[in-house]
Amino acid sequence: MDASEHRIVEELDAPPTVPRLTGVAGRVIGWLDTLLITLATLALVGIAATVLLQIAGRVVLPSSPPWTEELSRYLFLYMVALSSGVVIRRHRNVNVELFHHWMGPRARAGYQALIGLLTGVFALIVLPYAWQYAANGVWQTSPTLKVPMLYIFFSTVVLFALVLLYSALGLVEGLLAIRRSPSQADTETP
Template sequence: MSDSEPSDPLHDIAEIPPLGGVFGRLVSGLDRLFALLASLALLAIAAVVMLQIVARVALPFAPAWTEELSRYLFIYMVALSSGLVLRRNRHVNVELFQHLLGWRSQLIYRALCCLVIGVFAAWMIPYAMKFAQVGAFQTSPTLGVHMHYIFFSTVALFGLSTLYAAIGLIEAGVAIARGGSTPTGEAP
């Protein structure tokens, strides 16, 4: 990046370079799968909300289940995209000092963040599973869906966060060990 180009605050922190080979293709496939599922959930939310709007304006009654379904789709959209957000460093964070670090130190910092997030998410999985079991004998008010399917979204959230934190940790560790050049071609 030249001095005349404006810097993008989302890209000021070192990106963890993805691995190639079979591992890289597998992770890329997982990325595409969860991006597709989250996108489908978003499209379904839009369709359900549009149905609700049209029903309120054009029909004598509006279906009661649309609000509930849109809420459940939103919950799953967030859960399914949680790993991608972590992998692409798009989650909410506070950048106080990272820009002062060198490329390698930024990778170490990102690896530590992945480690902390991964350990926390893995620790939460058993509790999320217990929470999902609470809904085994409950059904949603209007749709009649067993609530353990809805509560299982917490297992998906923490499971995907753990998986993607492990992927980020592996990729950062490999990048640190290789000690190659930064994405801009500079020595670290």
């Protein structure tokens, strides 16, 4: 691949971002990112182990354990919920990048602030309903694991709380980047 093709691939692969928070706030968010990614990875490993146990149970044992499919589903829910905020922070969610490369640093910052605001407002509206949904699980238990469904339904609360938190973070980072002096904004790379 020549230099121009490599540059085009990098522009397509790496979405333009604004500078992240630094200092104590940046370190705390970094630790939270690491914790959430670790928990989501453990959930993914749990899914793989559960599915392998189910396959082995079908092949080797007279019958496969009935709880494996249910556990893998619940682990999947928590994997998605726990990784949702970090996906937003790293700009790895599905989006359409038709005009990002034409934007300057301040326009990218404004765009990130706008997306953070809209996503955060949506999560703020949905969060109380997610809590109501989770509260419905108090009177129910899962069919095979006999786990209170409150713990399973609570994954929606975790999801929307993290989306709200990370959207607010994107909004703050975008607004701070807009306020930077033009000389700072022009010299920074996305």
